[in-house]
Amino acid sequence: MGAVLGRQDTNKRSFHGSKLEAKMVDAMQQRASHGTSLKSFDGIVMKFPKIDESFRKCKTIFEQFDEDSNGEIDKEELKHCFQKLEISFTEEEICDLFEACDINEDMGMNFNEFIVFLCLVYLLNEPAVSEAKIKMGLGNLEATFETLVDAFVFLDKNKDGYVSKDEMIEAINETTTGERSSGRIAMKRFEEMDWDKNGMVSFKEFLFAFTRWVGIDDENEDDDE
Numbered sequence: 001m002g003a004v005l006g007r008q009d010t011n012k013r014s015f016h017g018s019k020l021e022a023k024m025v026d027a028m029q030q031r032a033s034h035g036t037s038l039k040s041f042d043g044i045v046m047k048f049p050k051i052d053e054s055f056r057k058c059k060t061i062f063e064q065f066d067e068d069s070n071g072e073i074d075k076e077e078l079k080h081c082f083q084k085l086e087i088s089f090t091e092e093e094i095c096d097l098f099e100a101c102d103i104n105e106d107m108g109m110n111f112n113e114f115i116v117f118l119c120l121v122y123l124l125n126e127p128a129v130s131e132a133k134i135k136m137g138l139g140n141l142e143a144t145f146e147t148l149v150d151a152f153v154f155l156d157k158n159k160d161g162y163v164s165k166d167e168m169i170e171a172i173n174e175t176t177t178g179e180r181s182s183g184r185i186a187m188k189r190f191e192e193m194d195w196d197k198n199g200m201v202s203f204k205e206f207l208f209a210f211t212r213w214v215g216i217d218d219e220n221e222d223d224d225e
Contacts, residue, residue: 020096021202025161027123028152028203032159036150040174044151052214054144055115062114072108089125097121100204112211119145119207152206163201165190 038044065073065081073081075098082094089097101117102109109117122145153159157167165187172186193201193209201209 018096018100020093020100021204023124024120024203028149028156028161029159031123031149032153032156032161036153038150038154041154041172044154047147047151048214051144051147051210052216054141055211055214055216058115058118058141059111061118062111065114070108072106072110073114074108078109087121087125089121103208112208112216115211115216116204116207119148120204123149123203148207148210149203151210152203155201155206161203163190163193163206165199168193168201 062073063069065077067077067080075095078098079091079094082089097117097120098109101113101120103113118141122142152163155163155167155171157170158164163171168190169186172189189209190201192212193205195205195208
């Protein structure tokens with residue numbers, strides 16, 4: 001995983017401060033205004049198995065989009081997908097999303113990058129995704145995306161669209177039993193999310209960390225090393 005993180009430096013610079021990030025922050029702030037149903041970080045952890053199961057059902061969707069069956073989705077394949085599904089994103093928006101999710105910068109999205117991509121599309125254009133979900137065979141994946149948005153809102157205490165170290169510590173310490181967790185646990189989780197080391201975690205960074213937490217990234221590690 002260290003090798004993968006080391007290759008993300010260029011990508012992170014182009015993403016932070018971009019129009020895409022601004023749209024994501026705005027969308028997340030709007031969601032945050034409605035609050036969250038989660039009461040503790042433990043509540044998020046308890047959902048890991050169901051989320052993992054839902055993610056893995058995306059494999060068939062990924063394979064449909066991977067037209068040349070090389071294990072990755074390139075920009076042209078992605079454009080074809082959007083055209084078939086009639087999702088109303090401009091070519092510039094599709095390219096921005098692709099580059100934001102292609103963390104290995106190899107001009108192709110592998111499976112875990114594709115999951116992050118789908119969730120970002122859901123956040124940015126929920127109506128379009130809702131209309132396309134039948135064609136895509138999303139099924140319960142839509143509910144999974146909503147759970148992930150809810151989890152991020154729970155962590156983002158000041159509702160600015162990012163998660164800070166202090167917010168992560170506060171979230172970890174909010175348990176249903178009233179027990180306080182070790183600060184080391186909160187910092188470890190935060191470091192796993194903050195891969196650009198700027199002290200703030202975006203929703204995209206949170207999603208990539210989440211795919212690793214539930215084990216989705218494991219099947220790609222051999223290719224990444």
